[in-house]
Amino acid sequence: MSTLSNVPIGAAPAHSAPFHPETPRLELTASPHVHSADSTMRIMWTVVISLMPIVAASVVFFGISALLVIAAAVAGALVTERVTGPRNTLRDGSALITGLLLGLVLPAGMPLWMPFLGGVVAIGFGKVIFGGLGQNVFNPALVGRAFLQAAFPIAITTWPTSGSGLFALRGDNFALPLMSASAPDVVTAATPLGLLKFEQTGTDLWPLLIGNTGGSLGETSALLILLCGGYLAWKRYLDWRIPVSILATTGVLSGTLWMIDGARYPDPLFMLFSGGLMLGAVYMATDMVTSPVTRAGAWIFGAGIGALVVLIRAWGGLPEGVMYAILLMNAMVPFINRWTRPRVFGTPGRRSRA
């Protein structure tokens, strides 16, 4: 042979390690034999870590009560997951996320047994009955909150004011189950959206951004939520299309309303930074299990949530609509996935495939 034959025969160097004649223990797996480093567990625990600054901020604003409420919701979620689920599912961190998120959408003054019960419902009825992790249709934390809203409409809308000392309780946190809480001995305040809806009073933008307004624990500091969510989006543990789509739709639609009748409808910046929109858009709607798998689907999903939020806030009976907007769009996800099924390589468009 020509060139190939002219290649010198390589000799094994004398110092080389001897080859072990006995067969080494080899693994046998199907291809691919390598995997990306990201794992579901890592994703979940990173989300948990990214929530920590928001939890800390809620404690700064609402004192020790915030921590108690969040802890109660987390305890309810974890206990239910451990009791009902298969062994070891606590390790995946998803129940912890549900508990944290539920705690963050409750007011600080709630009697603790309520958040605990909410955590039980969130995991039990939001996740376990569907078949556990990955099977649920609705965001479990929001299922828990929807339950609490229906069961305890007063307690869940009693918003203590932010700021008045770290260790001052913001309500009767230790009320016994099913006993009516003692008359709250704290100053309460309406949320900015409540003020607007029922008293036609606006709130300045700056307090909304920083977070020292009335409201649930985590729905106050829009800036911090954006920061933490931005970290997750940068790690690609969160689909940025969903919050961007939600916020853009909300901004455009509420801006249109505001231009039509600026006296009746709030300005778009207020709409964007008030209430639970930030936490909902960044942390609730982006729950991978209950959001679409396609990129186009993410845009549609977000637009639907944004439109529903504006609809409920502008014309609904409630001051806030993020929770229902997300839950309604959760139900649409299987259809959105189907509608946005990508065109398979080498096939004509979806229309002709039918």
Next chain:
Amino acid sequence: MSSNGFRHGVHPPERKELTASLPVRRMPFPKEVVLPLRQHAGKPAVPIVARGDRVERGDKVAASDGYMSVPMHASAAGIVTGIDWCPHPDGSMVEAVHIAVERHSAQLPRPRMVPEWESLVGEEVARAVQEAGVVGLGGAAFPAHVKLAPPKDTKIETLILNGAECEPYLTSDHRVMVEYPERVHFGARIMMKALGVEHAVIGVESNKPDAVEALRATIPADLDITVRSLTVKYPQGAEKMLIHAVTGREVPSGKLPVHVGAIVQNVGTIAAIAEVFETGLPLIERIVTVTGRGVVRPSNLIVPVGTRLRDVLDFCGGLNADAAEIVFGGPMMGAVQADLDTPLTKGTTGVVVLTHEETASRETLPCIKCGRCVESCPVFLMPQHLGALAQLGRYEEMQQWNLADCMLCGSCSYVCPSGIPLSQMFALSKAALRRQKPKVA
């Protein structure tokens, strides 16, 4: 319109630095070569030697059985010790010609006629290539002569040479392009004449600038060959992806590349075809990348076809203590090896020894619908949905979700954070459907 890449795909660590700059060396002949009769896609070859026969290097030991088959040649001089079973790289057992290699032979092949390619028409070129036992060296081992004789009613516009080598670790095609660029061009010349095409494109991933440079520097003045530097992305070397990157056209689902006027041939194969017309020698050896952090001395080697895995590893210094898994081919689509007595065949592009750190099996968690598989699939399937259907055994329904278009590239399994073995499930689903078909028909 054409870009230099395709949509979706994944970016596994390349790990080519282990062997990318190592010149190809020739490995000494082993004590025995084992030539499986089934080393190519199609019908197995039929042995024409018997126990006790003496063969020279390059002698035919098995004949092709029909058109979709190629003959087999002795890769070393010696005595045929039998037609016996041996482990096949795909995990099955296969009949093979066993040859005890002569210890002090010069291993010189018999003098032979070198085919005069310029005087041959297309079909004669194809016949010479078949007779030399040349198959696709990129891994699939598809008989090379079939691509030299496309159906009469098709018009071939572009010959595409696949130098993408998108699998991590592998550098055998890379070394061919760097060390034997003239041979690649000579092979292209033969194929272009046989096919009657004017234009050829060599597609190379841009992580091999030295290969691009070597190829560009040696393009013959009278040949219309373009060297294209392509996006580094897995699976850039998949036939459909490469055609899309080079021509901008999509091969229709269920159709062959000729339907968009393209023929794709691996650069290693084209060099092997060139060799047939340079020396007259059949395909009896190939360049193999022996690599991975589990092997003591990673190398690019010329290995006689039929050399046992044990001998190859032995020559490369053996295994490191943390060696975990031995794969023929790349780590994305390669086949795992259970037996060190398995011979390397014509389709063995590389021997990759992975370490425990890389293969660390992780438990499978439920699908969290993160959508990463959807974003990775190069043919735009919805692997998460197909996976759910596969777990339920709803294979017919999977066909409606285009299971047939899945090429088992493994991208979805690679990215899945829950460690769901999607591509393995799809391979099994395809097999289940094949078993069902006769009953339906």
